[in-house]
Amino acid sequence: MKILAVDTTSGACSVALYDQGQVKERFVRAERDHTRRLLPMVEQVLGESGYSLGQLDSLAVSQGPGSFTGLRIAISCVQGLAFSADLPVVPVSSLAALALGAVRENPDWATRQMPVLAALDARMQEVYWGLYDVTKPGHALLPDQVSSPEQVIASLESAGYVTAGESGVDQGKAALLAAGPGWGYPELAELNPRELLLDAGIHAQDIAVLAADLWQQGKQVSADTLQPAYLRNEVTWKKRERIRPSK
Structure with a gap:
């Protein structure tokens, strides 16, 4: 199985090739110029592998949530490649x-019997977040959503992953592993997780690995039906309205 994965969700641009369980990646931290960088990186990864686009089994892309602009760039790129090579x-x-x-x-996280809470900064005092099984990180224990840090804690308490009053440095550490810049919000950090990787980023190599499993499950889609998962659709709609006001 050969899958080419692309990501521009956050402040980085990455492309990776999954080839029969082996993954090679090109990763560049760049807040801008994703559009200019992406296709040359795709060509480099394919060139180094010796494969043409038509020899792949599938493409993969970060569907979101994340930067609206970043998601559109990666998804548009993948749609173009998918259409060209069917x-x-x-x-x-x-x-x-x-x-x-x-x-x-x-x-060592894989040996810990506790979930991973991944969080990205969604701006406006909210975070994109999801709770994942540490032994099967592609398996969501709670669905991806956008919430205020206080709402995240309330959702965890409601689902039984955190007990009321467990947050706060004086209350010990919550049985969670934490990843991502969304944990920079002090209100969320009050959960005091067992371990925190604040500078964790999104890599195409991880998208490729997850995509290989999803591909085996038959969860691929056609390029024309591919849609970003913004989660904050009302904001996206307002942005579109400003760009293209109704008549």
């Missing part, structure tokens, strides 16, 4: 990739 696409949660990357960078 390939299916596997959409992958950016939060699942974030959780998997944190476990990959911290192998």
